[in-house]
Amino acid sequence: MNDEETLQIALTVNGERVTRTVTVRQHLVDFLRNELGLTGSHLGCEHGICGACSVRVDGAVVRGCLMLAVQADGSEVITIEGLSDSGEIADLQERFVERNAMQCGYCTPGMLLTAAELLAKGKPATREEIRTFLSGNFCRCTGYHAIVDAVESTLNRRIGGAGR
Amino acid sequence: MKAPRFQYVRAESVEQALDLLNRHGEEARILAGGQSLMPTLNMRLSQPAILIDINRLQALRGISVADGTVRIGALARHAEVMESPVIARHLPLIAEAMPHVAHVAVRNRGTFGGSVALADPAAEMPACALALGATFVVRSTRGRRAIAADDYFKGLYETARAADELLVETLIPAQAADRISVFMELTRRHGDFAMAGLACVASVSGEVVNEARLVYFGSEVRPILATRAMAAIRGKKWGDAAREAVNAALTDDLDPMTNLQGSAAMKLHLQRVLTGRALDAAVARARTR
Numbered sequence: 001m002n003d004e005e006t007l008q009i010a011l012t013v014n015g016e017r018v019t020r021t022v023t024v025r026q027h028l029v030d031f032l033r034n035e036l037g038l039t040g041s042h043l044g045c046e047h048g049i050c051g052a053c054s055v056r057v058d059g060a061v062v063r064g065c066l067m068l069a070v071q072a073d074g075s076e077v078i079t080i081e082g083l084s085d086s087g088e089i090a091d092l093q094e095r096f097v098e099r100n101a102m103q104c105g106y107c108t109p110g111m112l113l114t115a116a117e118l119l120a121k122g123k124p125a126t127r128e129e130i131r132t133f134l135s136g137n138f139c140r141c142t143g144y145h146a147i148v149d150a151v152e153s154t155l156n157r158r159i160g161g162a163g164r
Numbered sequence: 165m166k167a168p169r170f171q172y173v174r175a176e177s178v179e180q181a182l183d184l185l186n187r188h189g190e191e192a193r194i195l196a197g198g199q200s201l202m203p204t205l206n207m208r209l210s211q212p213a214i215l216i217d218i219n220r221l222q223a224l225r226g227i228s229v230a231d232g233t234v235r236i237g238a239l240a241r242h243a244e245v246m247e248s249p250v251i252a253r254h255l256p257l258i259a260e261a262m263p264h265v266a267h268v269a270v271r272n273r274g275t276f277g278g279s280v281a282l283a284d285p286a287a288e289m290p291a292c293a294l295a296l297g298a299t300f301v302v303r304s305t306r307g308r309r310a311i312a313a314d315d316y317f318k319g320l321y322e323t324a325r326a327a328d329e330l331l332v333e334t335l336i337p338a339q340a341a342d343r344i345s346v347f348m349e350l351t352r353r354h355g356d357f358a359m360a361g362l363a364c365v366a367s368v369s370g371e372v373v374n375e376a377r378l379v380y381f382g383s384e385v386r387p388i389l390a391t392r393a394m395a396a397i398r399g400k401k402w403g404d405a406a407r408e409a410v411n412a413a414l415t416d417d418l419d420p421m422t423n424l425q426g427s428a429a430m431k432l433h434l435q436r437v438l439t440g441r442a443l444d445a446a447v448a449r450a451r452t453r
Contacts, residue, residue, distance in 0.1 A: 005169070005171060007172070024171075025168070025205075026166075027166075027167070027202070027206070047202075047203035048199060048203050048270065051269065060243065060273075061269045061272060062273045063270065066198050066199055066202040066206075066273065067198060068172070068195075068202075068217075070174070071195075071198075114268060114269065117268065131354075136266065136267025136269050136270060136355055
């Protein structure tokens with residue numbers, strides 16, 4: 001391992017400044033999980049299909065497995081831990097519990113991060129549009145209905161719609 | 165899996181990237197959005213000696229319009245293109261196609277230039293660029309040259325760009341106000357790779373298709389300009405006879421790949437179905453314009 005090329009990076013993770021030396025081939029989620037102990041971001045397929053590794057980088061949700069840790073140098077990274085602690089999606093999380101929108105929970109952090117981006121737009125969305133927005137996040141348990149219910153009801157409450 | 169070892173350089177200038185490309189050629193890969201490159205690294209389907217990260221190069225960013233030509237910087241992210249008022253106004257074909265490109269998290273990172281440079285046969289942007297008569301500008305230490313989209317797509321992941329050349333921008337003539345564009349594709353699930361797809365730019369008067377530029381993708385090894393089908397439809401009233409003529413001509417234009425998504429015969433069928441739908445849509449859109 002000694003001849004692995006490394007680079008020092010400095011970034012903000014969940015509001016805290018972090019400086020580490022990383023191997024250049026390490027992807028962002030391995031860095032978050034293994035170096036920082038932030039295990040809320042999951043690895044499913046590790047090639048950009050499943051969405052379990054979703055994290056927010058400089059304000060936009062991305063595949064954490066398709067970005068190198070060295071590329072996050074200077075960036076602001078928010079993981080599910082930070083998003084949860086901030087309270088930004090407290091209402092969405094409540095609706096997830098209420099609708100039982102998870103079973104094994106593996107996809108849940110990615111679902112919440114993606115849904116958070118839709119909710120942040122503050123615009124009305126149909127169920128079909130919600131499904132399309134979440135289409136890059138796979139869930140193998142629930143069949144999606146409860147997840148779409150939870151996102152829809154959160155959105156409706158936020159924009160002052162009828163809600164459920 | 166995890167990516168194999170590679171050397172990594174974050175380019176600080178276009179010149180530095182060109183110098184590295186010149187030095188390493190085929191051994192180097194440009195890292196832009198990484199949405200196609202990173203999966204191949206993680207799955208160890210590719211093992212470049214060096215990654216040249218161009219994400220910090222401001223010169224490659226931006227979307228603008230001047231003198232009737234839209235410039236899309238190589239590093240413009242799909243999400244930026246999708247939300248760009250310049251694209252919505254001047255290149256409605258691309259605005260219509262963009263929601264079909266993968267998923268939100270991939271569009272937030274993937275780039276227009278990366279899509280064109282890789283030339284995945286199922287990718288939407290190469291087909292749109294060809295349908296719109298785009299020009300790709302590439303640079304190397306040898307200089308700068310412009311490649312017409314008509315001459316650019318050579319084969320499966322094969323383009324006219326040389327190993328030492330960096331795609332820096334795409335120039336696309338703004339769609340004329342009297343043109344109708346239609347984009348359609350068929351996938352098993354939203355955001356999946358297309359089995360069949362069509363980018364169409366047409367001039368339509370009433371029910372008559374004065375001319376239509378038809379580019380097929382997904383089924384072929386590269387985006388295909390269907391010149392015979394275009395000739396078959398030129399000046400024809402859109403109806404059963406024209407539909408039959410264009411379907412017959414497509415047999416000679418297309419040479420679909422058989423793969424896990426289906427047989428060549430099925431894909432030819434799907435492209436014909438899409439052609440019918442697209443021209444129906446073009447005539448309907450002309451009516452409500």
